[in-house]
Amino acid sequence: MSQVITTSEGEQPEVPANVFAQTVTQVNHYTDRMFSFRITRPASLRFRSGEFVMIGLPGFEKPVFRAYSISSPSWDEELEFFSIKVPDGPLTEHLQKIKPGDTIWMRKKPTGTLVLDALIPGKRLFMLSTGTGIAPFASLIRDPECYEKFDQLILTHTCRLNAELQYGFDTVETTRNDPLVGELVGENLIHFTSTTRDQSALMGRITDLIVNGSLFEALGVDKFDPENDRVMICGSTEMTQDLKTMFEDMGFEEGANSRPASFVIERAFVG
Ligand code: A2P
Numbered sequence: 001m002s003q004v005i006t007t008s009e010g011e012q013p014e015v016p017a018n019v020f021a022q023t024v025t026q027v028n029h030y031t032d033r034m035f036s037f038r039i040t041r042p043a044s045l046r047f048r049s050g051e052f053v054m055i056g057l058p059g060f061e062k063p064v065f066r067a068y069s070i071s072s073p074s075w076d077e078e079l080e081f082f083s084i085k086v087p088d089g090p091l092t093e094h095l096q097k098i099k100p101g102d103t104i105w106m107r108k109k110p111t112g113t114l115v116l117d118a119l120i121p122g123k124r125l126f127m128l129s130t131g132t133g134i135a136p137f138a139s140l141i142r143d144p145e146c147y148e149k150f151d152q153l154i155l156t157h158t159c160r161l162n163a164e165l166q167y168g169f170d171t172v173e174t175t176r177n178d179p180l181v182g183e184l185v186g187e188n189l190i191h192f193t194s195t196t197r198d199q200s201a202l203m204g205r206i207t208d209l210i211v212n213g214s215l216f217e218a219l220g221v222d223k224f225d226p227e228n229d230r231v232m233i234c235g236s237t238e239m240t241q242d243l244k245t246m247f248e249d250m251g252f253e254e255g256a257n258s259r260p261a262s263f264v265i266e267r268a269f270v271g
Pocket of ligand 1: 130131158159160195196197205206207238
């Protein structure tokens with residue numbers, strides 16, 4: 001049973017069997033294009049850091065579900081998401097208006113390829129993101145297993161505007177101060193940011209900053225090496241495609257849950 005009929009005010013639509021109905025606990029609007037929200041966590045939900053779930057809203061004749069990376073760590077008692085607001089987007093047009101106390105629908109099965117299981121062992125883990133594509137990495141950087149498996153984590157976040165980088169700054173600060181992972185993080189997590197439309201210390205698309213070497217110069221680190229580096233990529237369709245080509249040209253191989261390799265990709269959802 002998955003067909004839901006719009007109900008008159010006050011009535012709760014029937015929850016489909018494959019869906020959890022959860023309550024919004026917090027909403028934080030960063031800009032007029034991006035917001036984060038937190039919901040209660042179903043007691044039976046297990047997920048691996050970096051996975052996504054399908055999120056929807058109740059009360060529509062044909063509920064629209066979209067893929068959302070879980071941005072909270074797997075040990076958190078709530079779930080957090082970081083979302084774009086698309087004008088007239090079938091889901092985000094409504095989702096951006098949620099308030100604490102509202103109900104969110106979430107399909108029961110988390111999945112995804114931005115997981116440690118899809119990568120072979122390595123020394124440095126690069127997490128390259130644009131816009132809301134930072135969400136899965138916000139979960140991963142708070143996973144102790146990342147620090148056990150890699151000597152260094154390098155998170156890059158590129159946005160059009162300075163204000164769009166704030167969610168990343170907030171998350172990295174929370175991570176550094178966290179009683180569970182803060183000590184593990186220490187010097188092992190590097191957070192690199194750039195903007196493409198606002199003035200900032202380092203401007204440019206991540207693709208350009210890789211090609212012209214500014215990324216490595218700014219961080220004082222070695223260039224990519226397929227032997228020791230593992231890479232996770234999350235952003236727009238064009239960004240993920242451009243980086244996939246770039247890494248394949250450098251000798252990296254795309255991995256999957258069933259066949260771990262040296263880099264993995266997921267498109268950040270839009271709509
Ligand atoms: P730009 O401002 O030059 O378009 P969006 O919010 O549209 O998803 O974009 C997020 C960031 O990703 C922006 O800084 C944008 O740069 C950048 N971007 C867009 N397309 C690509 C691409 N093909 N490769 C790398 N970065 C990209």
